[in-house]
């Protein structure tokens with residue numbers, strides 16, 4: 373290309389998760405840009421990274437990731453890099469010594485109380501126990517307003533307290549406002565149009581996305597180690613936004629999780645892919661990966677999740693003061709030239725994978741309308 377400095381990258385992409393990998397792929401394959409993608413972890417894929425454990429079982433290092441979306445664009449885009457295994461996710465909650473469907477449905481209530489209600493009668497039942505609140509401000513308001521106090525206590529209160537270390541009465545309504553309550557027998561966890569798992573795993577899909585002559589990958593590298601020595605035009609930053617600005621408005625709090633993996637010497641461990649524990653156990657849920665991956669193996673691997681305060685940043689804590697602090701960072705990001713903030717950590721939102729893919733595809737449309745960027749970093 374005339375005038376192009378062969379040694380310069382057009383883009384430095386920070387983070388090789390969905391946000392970074394999608395934008396890197398688009399810029400390289402769609403606009404012939406030279407892209408350097410860096411990640412401080414020793415692997416690509418971000419939180420969706422999966423790998424084979426010592427027993428040879430495919431596991432998700434950062435907890436179970438189930439792909440689901442209503443967006444045909446997102447599904448079609450990812451289908452360029454993977455075949456799919458159709459998969460409908462199902463979850464049970466361990467309540468009063470029984471495994472009951474969650475989201476709550478007709479079978480949940482009938483089994484819990486030994487009843488034989490019809491869907492119509494269940495609607496009446498919910499109406500009789502619900503305690504509608506106005507205004508609906510907290511997560512407790514949402515659930516108690518739909519299913520009443522008893523089901524709230526049995527299925528939601530302790531789970532939420534473990535997950536967030538906050539009582540639902542202290543959490544924004546938004547956290548639980550999308551929790552469905554069903555009066556039919558549908559026990560699927562998601563109802564999206566497209567529900568499937570990458571046939572050979574997420575990491576394989578990321579490898580295909582990033583295998584392009586215009587893309588160079590640098591792992592085990594914090595972008596700060598290289599930003600002043602490797603010349604590039606623009607940056608796409610998908611790490612934590614507060615970290616980028618050296619926490620100048622304070623730290624944005626996150627909830628983390630400690631994962632305890634176990635390999636069990638029998639083909640099946642539990643009867644459902646995920647069992648939730650809305651009780652006093654320190655873990656919130658246990659996932660058996662073979663249900664998700666479809667792998668056949670004589671052994672099986674599970675993971676228990678222990679929410680905690682310290683560790684990798686996973687869940688932005690949805691409280692009004694944190695949203696206000698994020699807005700300050702966001703305003704600063706808008707005034708920062710040559711840097712584009714994208715993804716879950718850079719926008720401080722709990723996005724699902726498909727939402728992050730959609731965000732990066734949108735960012736690509738914006739960037740591909742721009743003129744070729746000028747260098748902002750010079751070799752030392």
Ligand SMILES: Cc1cc2nc3c(=O)[nH]c(=O)nc-3n(C[C@H](O)[C@H](O)[C@H](O)COP(=O)(O)OP(=O)(O)OC[C@H]3O[C@@H](n4cnc5c(N)ncnc54)[C@H](O)[C@@H]3O)c2cc1C
Nearest residue numbers: 387389390391411412418419435438595611715716724725
């Ligand atoms: C336990 C758990 C379960 C989930 N389950 C699901 C699910 O079932 N379905 C679903 O759709 N979504 C799920 N998600 C959400 C999903 O993980 C995210 O939507 C997705 O990973 C976001 O991609 P991202 O690229 O924005 O962020 P990430 O995947 O976090 O990638 C960001 C990357 O940036 C790197 N980075 C940060 N700072 C720097 C730096 N200074 N220098 C270099 N690299 C840096 C990080 O190492 C990381 O690899 C789950 C999330 C968690 C935590």
